[in-house]
Amino acid sequence: MVTTRQHCIQTFGIPQVFTLGAVLIAGACLVWPVRLLPLRALNSPTVDVMLWVVEAVLYLAIALLFSRNANGAFVGVALGFIVRLAANALIFLLVSIPLADLFVFGGERGLLHALAIVIAMLALALSFHHLLANIGLPQAEPSVKNGGKTRVAFDTHPKPASIRQQAPSRTSPGRPSEEAGETMSSEQGTYLHPPADFNPILPREDVAGTLTIQASLILESVPEAKSILAPNYGISIRLACIVPQLPRGTVWLSWRQVFENGVPPMEKVDTARLEQQFINRWIRLSPRHYITQVPAIYFEKQKTKPAWMKLPAFEQEAEITFES
């Protein structure tokens, strides 16, 4: 819960508040020019209802554009109406129209309503798009889905691994699946997801550029996506999503972070529709696939030597030798 709240604060911060303020001020400045426009008579209740529906559809379209899921769309519509009514109230106060007329579209009010709707749409697009884009993203608390329908709560406490006594090998096959609960493969009917203590990090806004990986690496995490991804596709990923996770070694990306602009279209396949089933999936990238493409500057760290390294040598130090 704390993580979710922090996440919302990060997606709607001071820059977004400034943008929202600027949109409202710009809208307020347009009140008087709008009042000079020729008035239209919109006194029919049917027209009123239709306008409300059109307004809701507009908010829905904008919210869907950014969130690409139903939850985000509904939140977007709710936010749109809240901002629109707030803007409307401000406009009515500015031009001395009673607030009781807030829900009536007729006459001059219709144009002022339209102005408020434009303000709300701009606010959704400019101030709330980060918030909408993050609604429905998988959060830190993991859950394992199977079969795409039933949700099963995942035990966050790692279970003791069974001791397998086998001949030692210098090349180990990778992480044991019992360790972090993150290597549940789709072949076992469950999805790959980050470890229990994974804390999603937002993309860094000061990092530009992209790196390219083979789609086959994405298919390792989401094998079912082979219907919409050819393994030899080159997929561009924003460095801004990779850089904040560099100290972790393994990078975890949500599907939406990888395919911000949708999956590259395939011939004769409705990729946009099929992509929806993978929208909440996670993709794990081993550092071996990206470190050569990350500029060296992002690996620079300030290291402070510990005090014990600065102690003076003692007299017989040179005598320390282990040759037999």
Place this chain on the structure above:
Amino acid sequence: MASINYATKEINCKLVYYGPGMCGKTTNLQIIHRQSSGGNYCGEMVSLATPGERTLYFDFLPMQLMEVRGFKVKFGLYTVPGQVLYNATRKLVLRGADGVVFVADSQWDLIQENIDSLQNLRDNLASYDIKLEDLPYVIQYNKRDLTDVAPVWYLDYLLNTSGVPAYGAIALEGAGVYETLSDLCRYVIRDVVNRFEAGTI
């Protein structure tokens, strides 16, 4: 913490080889023990392992080096079991350590295990109110002879956050094993001498 026996004029120090499972901690001790069979500074190695050569409790190798200011310096070399399951044992072995060798497995597939193990080392030391940076420690990047290994600069970026001495090693062949041990011994003795002079031992 090192113990000083004024009666026998001995300083006993404890060095712990820490790292993820199968990274080569026991191999380090075996190489030191095997190659010192002609010398007189190593005692018998005690090893409690499963038939699959996984350390079950710990390995122990006693060593005696030189005299410092009239005191014989003795080292007890310990390894911990690397498997996630045995954290209580790791914590117990770590108690009273004077120095740590963190043995990292250089293979790409085991990067995450190394990070987790280093964090586990920090956590276990923290339970004794010790910060890793306050304890002499060095890092050994083992298995450098394998083909699928991460570059040393990248392992350094991930694991060596304080710029402590780090060594590439091929423990099976003995490469890097002595360099790691001798440097840690130097730093531990410097630390012990410093604390002895400051009167904190």
